[in-house]
Structure formats: structure tokens, C-alpha cells
Amino acid sequence: MRLLFVVPSLLLIIGVLWDTFETIILPRRVVRRLRITRLFYRSTWARWRWLSLHSVPLARRDSFLGWYGPLSLLLLIGIWAVSLICGFGLLQWSLGTHVRDADGNSGLLTDLYFSGTTFFTLGLGDVAPKSGVARTITVFEAGTGFAFLALVIGYLPVLYQAFSSRELHITLLDARAGSPPTAGELFRRAADGEIAETTRTLLTGWERWSAELLESHLSYPLLAYYRSQHDNHSWLAALTMVLDVCALIMAGIDGIPAGQAHLTFAMARHSAVDLSQIFATQPRHESDRLPAETLAGLREVLADAGVHLADGDDVDRRLTELRGKYEPYVSALSEHLMMPLPPWLPESSRLDAWQSTAWND
Numbered sequence: 537m538r539l540l541f542v543v544p545s546l547l548l549i550i551g552v553l554w555d556t557f558e559t560i561i562l563p564r565r566v567v568r569r570l571r572i573t574r575l576f577y578r579s580t581w582a583r584w585r586w587l588s589l590h591s592v593p594l595a596r597r598d599s600f601l602g603w604y605g606p607l608s609l610l611l612l613i614g615i616w617a618v619s620l621i622c623g624f625g626l627l628q629w630s631l632g633t634h635v636r637d638a639d640g641n642s643g644l645l646t647d648l649y650f651s652g653t654t655f656f657t658l659g660l661g662d663v664a665p666k667s668g669v670a671r672t673i674t675v676f677e678a679g680t681g682f683a684f685l686a687l688v689i690g691y692l693p694v695l696y697q698a699f700s701s702r703e704l705h706i707t708l709l710d711a712r713a714g715s716p717p718t719a720g721e722l723f724r725r726a727a728d729g730e731i732a733e734t735t736r737t738l739l740t741g742w743e744r745w746s747a748e749l750l751e752s753h754l755s756y757p758l759l760a761y762y763r764s765q766h767d768n769h770s771w772l773a774a775l776t777m778v779l780d781v782c783a784l785i786m787a788g789i790d791g792i793p794a795g796q797a798h799l800t801f802a803m804a805r806h807s808a809v810d811l812s813q814i815f816a817t818q819p820r821h822e823s824d825r826l827p828a829e830t831l832a833g834l835r836e837v838l839a840d841a842g843v844h845l846a847d848g849d850d851v852d853r854r855l856t857e858l859r860g861k862y863e864p865y866v867s868a869l870s871e872h873l874m875m876p877l878p879p880w881l882p883e884s885s886r887l888d889a890w891q892s893t894a895w896n897d
Contacts, residue, residue: 576608
């Protein structure tokens with residue numbers, strides 16, 4: 537009867553190792569649906585969202601959601617390690633338990649204990665393999681444990697370096713576009729200088745940021761759950777704001793060439809669409825972030841700052857068409873990740889993050 541567990545234990549070991557390889561080493565999107573990591577994040581994130589909505593006060597909700605990313609990573613690594621230990625222990629047991637302690641005792645619990653000590657510490661010596669097959673499995677498990685721990689240690693710095701690079705650009709938006717960042721505020725503040733050169737420089741940098749966001753978050757999707765330092769900042773809000781700015785320039789703003797806006801828009805939309813596919817979020821077409829009265833207010837704010845947004849039905853139609861290319865995707869991501877999208881116009885009473893302190897002075 538024990539031999540019936542040989543195949544399941546081998547499948548468990550191979551499945552966990554393959555999932556670890558796809559998650560940590562493979563630098564590309566994995567489209568396969570049946571994955572330990574995918575099932576883990578879908579099940580745990582749904583419960584974490586539910587808990588935040590029903591048990592956490594609104595003022596502390598974003599902080600609570602911010603715990604999910606780091607905790608989920610630690611839990612996932614723990615699940616991988618425990619699964620491998622159980623797989624190797626079950627394999628030893630299914631082949632006849634050729635593992636004995638100092639008193640000659642054996643059994644499934646002894647095999648699991650021996651597997652755990654072998655995986656993490658290369659064995660403590662109180663339990664030893666007594667056959668060639670058991671020794672072969674022990675050597676393979678010791679090598680697997682060593683490689684697994686090395687990969688995890690090397691994985692964490694890469695992950696946090698990508699997170700830090702992403703957040704650096706988001707933090708720079710605070711003084712340039714407000715908190716949360718909005719397209720209207722960015723144009724209003726840019727109008728104080730050479731607006732054409734300022735926007736071109738900004739959009740060039742944000743084209744690169746969007747490309748880095750796409751590459752890092754496709755390779756490591758769990759980064760999407762890592763939230764920014766401030767409640768009113770997020771990578772999704774920054775990405776949406778950049779798309780809003782590009783859409784306005786492409787619709788027609790006097791004195792600002794649309795060349796760089798086209799390039800940045802293409803890269804940013806690519807990021808929004810692909811990340812929406814990664815999380816299997818269906819595009820939402822029912823929301824309207826820019827109704828007619830808001831658009832009229834945006835034109836007025838821009839005009840007061842000396843920025844002329846072209847008017848007329850053709851311009852409005854062009855703007856609606858451009859918004860339709862990305863808003864359904866960022867809206868779906870916003871609902872799934874519980875990251876609010878930025879408005880087109882800032883709240884007049886809202887201070888930037890750099891202007892506020894814990895003492896409100």
C-alpha cells in the first residue's frame with residue numbers, strides 16, 4: 537500500500553519545485569492557470585479584502601491592506617518549504633521507511649522529522665538513513681534545501697529593489713502633481729515654467745517607468761500588492777494619472793507637441809492591459825471618471841493657469857476615445873486591488889504629502 541504514495545509524493549516535490557522556479561527564476565509571464573502561487577494569491581487575497589471591508593475601520597484600511605504583500609510572501613515561502621518537506625518525508629515512508637533513530641524506531645513521523653532536519657540543516661545526526669535508496673533521497677533533499685534557501689535569500693533583495701525603484705518615481709510626483717496626483721494639477725504646476733519642455737521631460741521618464749513597471753510586475757506579480765508609503769499614493773494611481781496627461785495632450789493642448797505623449801501613452805496602456813490580464817480582471821466599461829461638468833471644470837482650471845485645452849465635439853470625442861483605451865482596465869484593477877483611481881482635478885483642501893505632518897503644522 538505504501539508504494540501507492542510514491543507517485544503523489546514525487547508529483548508534490550516536482551510541482552513545488554516547478555512553481556518556485558516559475559515564481560522566482562523565470563523572468564516572464566506564466567499563463568498556466570493551475571499553479572500553487574496563483575491559487576494561493578487568489579484565495580488569500582479574496583479573504584484579506586473581505587476582512588478589510590468588514591472588520592477594519594476606513595481610516596486604517598489602507599495600512600491593513602499594506603500588510604498583505606509582505607505577509608503573503610512569507611507565507612508562500614513557508615508553504616513551499618513545508619510542502620517539500622512533506623513530499624520528501626512521504627517519499628521515504630512510501631519506499632519502506634529505511635530511516636531509523638538512535639533507538640531503532642521508524643515511521644511516518646520519524647520520516648517527516650528527518651526530512652525537516654535534512655531540508656533546513658543537513659541533518660542533526662539523531663536520525664539516519666539505513667539504505668542506499670534512503671541515502672540517495674537524503675542527498676537530493678539536502679541539495680534541494682540548500683538551493684531553495686539560497687534562491688529565497690537572493691530573491692528578496694531583487695524584489696525590494698524593484699519596489700524601491702517603483703516608489704521613487706511615485707514619490708517624485710507629490711510636488712509635481714499633488715496627493716493624489718492628478719492630470720489637472722500637473723498641468724497647473726508645470727505652467728509656471730516652460731510647460732512644453734517640462735511635460736516632455738516628465739513623460740520621457742514616465743515612459744521608462746511604465747516599461748519597468750510592466751517588466752517587474754509581470755515577472756513578480758506579487759509586487760502589485762505592495763502599497764505605497766502614503767495612503768493617497770499608489771502605483772496604479774500614478775499609472776492612471778500618466779495616461780490622463782497623455783490623453784489630454786493627444787486630444788489637443790496648445791503649445792505641447794504630442795509626439796512624446798503618444799510614446800508614453802502606448803507604453804503605459806500596455807502596462808495597464810497586461811497587468812489586468814495577469815490578475816484576470818474583466819474590463820469595467822460602466823464608470824465615467826470625466827463627466828461633462830468635470831471636463832468643463834478642468835478646462836477652466838487649465839485656462840486659469842494659461843494652458844489651453846482645445847474644445848469642440850471632435851476634441852471631446854477624441855478624448856473619450858483615448859480614455860476608453862485604458863480606463864476600463866485601470867478601473868478593474870482598482871476594484872480588485874482596492875486602490876482608488878485619482879480624480880482629474882485635485883481637491884482644493886487637500887495638502888501634498890510633503891506639506892503635512894503628524895502635528896498638522
